[in-house]
Amino acid sequence: MGKQRIEDLALFGGASTFQRLRPIAQLERPDRARFLAHLSRIDRRGPTPVLVPELEARLARFHDVPHVVAVSNACVGLLYLLHVAAGGKRGEVLMPAMTYAGLPHLAVWAGQTPRFCDVLEATHTLDPESVRGAITPSTTAILPVHNVNSPCEIREFEALSAESGVPLIFDAVHALGSSYAGRRVGSHGMAEVFSLHATKLLNGFEGGYVATRDGALAERLRGMRDAGDCSEPRGLDGRLNEVHAAMALSSLDDLEGVFDRNLQRFERYVRHARESEWLDVLPYRSGEAHNYEFAIHRVDPDSPLTRNQWVHLLRSEMAGAEAYYNPPLHRTAHRPQDTEMPHLPVTDELTHRFMHMPVGATVSLGDIDEIGSLVRFIEHRADEIAARMAPLSREVA
Amino acid sequence: MSRGPLPEAWVQAFDGILQRGYYANNGPLVRQFEQELCRRLEVPFAVAVNSGMGAAMSALGVLAPTGPALIASDCGPWLRRSLDWYGIPAWTFESGTHLEVSVRGARQGASILITSGFVAEADRVAEVCEQAGLSWMHDVSAGLRNTPAAHIDICDLERSSLRNPAAGGCTFTRDAGLADLLRKSRSFKAGSTPEMPARRMNFKMSEAQAALGLWALDG
Numbered sequence: 001m002g003k004q005r006i007e008d009l010a011l012f013g014g015a016s017t018f019q020r021l022r023p024i025a026q027l028e029r030p031d032r033a034r035f036l037a038h039l040s041r042i043d044r045r046g047p048t049p050v051l052v053p054e055l056e057a058r059l060a061r062f063h064d065v066p067h068v069v070a071v072s073n074a075c076v077g078l079l080y081l082l083h084v085a086a087g088g089k090r091g092e093v094l095m096p097a098m099t100y101a102g103l104p105h106l107a108v109w110a111g112q113t114p115r116f117c118d119v120l121e122a123t124h125t126l127d128p129e130s131v132r133g134a135i136t137p138s139t140t141a142i143l144p145v146h147n148v149n150s151p152c153e154i155r156e157f158e159a160l161s162a163e164s165g166v167p168l169i170f171d172a173v174h175a176l177g178s179s180y181a182g183r184r185v186g187s188h189g190m191a192e193v194f195s196l197h198a199t200k201l202l203n204g205f206e207g208g209y210v211a212t213r214d215g216a217l218a219e220r221l222r223g224m225r226d227a228g229d230c231s232e233p234r235g236l237d238g239r240l241n242e243v244h245a246a247m248a249l250s251s252l253d254d255l256e257g258v259f260d261r262n263l264q265r266f267e268r269y270v271r272h273a274r275e276s277e278w279l280d281v282l283p284y285r286s287g288e289a290h291n292y293e294f295a296i297h298r299v300d301p302d303s304p305l306t307r308n309q310w311v312h313l314l315r316s317e318m319a320g321a322e323a324y325y326n327p328p329l330h331r332t333a334h335r336p337q338d339t340e341m342p343h344l345p346v347t348d349e350l351t352h353r354f355m356h357m358p359v360g361a362t363v364s365l366g367d368i369d370e371i372g373s374l375v376r377f378i379e380h381r382a383d384e385i386a387a388r389m390a391p392l393s394r395e396v397a
Numbered sequence: 398m399s400r401g402p403l404p405e406a407w408v409q410a411f412d413g414i415l416q417r418g419y420y421a422n423n424g425p426l427v428r429q430f431e432q433e434l435c436r437r438l439e440v441p442f443a444v445a446v447n448s449g450m451g452a453a454m455s456a457l458g459v460l461a462p463t464g465p466a467l468i469a470s471d472c473g474p475w476l477r478r479s480l481d482w483y484g485i486p487a488w489t490f491e492s493g494t495h496l497e498v499s500v501r502g503a504r505q506g507a508s509i510l511i512t513s514g515f516v517a518e519a520d521r522v523a524e525v526c527e528q529a530g531l532s533w534m535h536d537v538s539a540g541l542r543n544t545p546a547a548h549i550d551i552c553d554l555e556r557s558s559l560r561n562p563a564a565g566g567c568t569f570t571r572d573a574g575l576a577d578l579l580r581k582s583r584s585f586k587a588g589s590t591p592e593m594p595a596r597r598m599n600f601k602m603s604e605a606q607a608a609l610g611l612w613a614l615d616g
Binding site for chain 2: 027029030032035036039040042044072073074075076079100101102105106108109111197198199203205206227234235236237238239241242243244247334361362
């Protein structure tokens, strides 16, 4: 039975639409038999990995690159690369502020200072011109992050890197399976880093990997990964364990299926958004391959309910919507205290407009229909709901 | 262990994980593993992480030494490499001389004592560290049953007697405040407070690591 009155909304005392939170996470469950079959191939007699090299070889084929180095998580891969890029120098890493909280921490671990640059309004990815203006002799790396709806302006960044001599590292966690100019992401810049975390596209419980065309770099990364057993002076034990590799291999067997299911969910959201007055769905760049991991919704500025009020209402119904990278990192404690507050007008504007909707294997098409109905119910009574939420506005905002 | 059929306990553990759909991010098995370690080692707080080096780096971030580290000669190279990431100079001393070294090192500006394996007169060392304002981090990988009274004990579960096939690490402490900071320092998401380490890292243990850690404890 759908909602009839405002009091039926969970925020005002009604029963929530879902009993269990519908999250923003892929959480794909691999085929049990396939996973156990991979698991049984682990050499449990000794430390010699069997599945990790196999996974690396398959991922290298997937990305059409000569080298893949599997690591314990994507952050470790990025940290290794930032350390190598710096070459023992202390300097700045240029990165977006409209991204996840870990990025500036990784720069600091590598002995660098994060410097935030602005993003492009159309793609939400790092703006090459903003980066160009921030490059100084102390810049040690450019670190753009591919967004799920659109990879970065790769060609411009490669030109900028060649011109300035600053190493280019891509955080490609959300771009697995996406293409740029018809070529699958993974072979650009100095290296690209992907995740094997369960909430991402390729579920290896936890883990990550670095894809690169540079054989010497791959060798060096392997040395850092095996800290304690190697001569690499700045090692950090970042080995992917065999059990995680078994899971990643079974997930890789079904990766195209993951993309297909994501597309179905995305299209269902699009269908509902057509009937919505104030919400629309951020499109994927046409002519390229995508993984359809997210369904990012834009809240119309004329909506009587703010983006944060939408998020609050939906979350109270156990539809786990989230503000899209808000607050941006330069406005949080993740910006090191000794750095200046940057001027990032596009980032500041964008982070107030968008929200993530629930996605992934635990969200059915029926769930999305429920969310669509809920959105229509809220829209029909938006003025009244906004008035009733006014006393909460400070908390919600 | 051989490559033959999977142990039934593994199959059951992984069936449970697949059914729950909870794979990472300090899930129910990680909490169970931590509780089991606390019970067996009679330590009030255990915080599981993804590797032994993760345990060391997490502990160093929380203890936040402001000066050089006194490090025993029998500590593994991975412990020394943990110091490198913080830029902490290492003063190596001959293991077996912990007490004298603690006192002398504190006078000379050291701010943390790092030991491994068996520590003679552990209670006395703890007392001296307390008086001298030295933090004490101890690696118990070699003898998981013998935790002394350091501020934070760390363990590499792959190198320890557990030999966890999915690796992992753990920190142990008797201090509730330190335990809270250790929990927060293993991910980026926890809210920032003035006490929080300035840099954090993804040191989270997965459910698979915890499942095989529990299996290894039973073995």
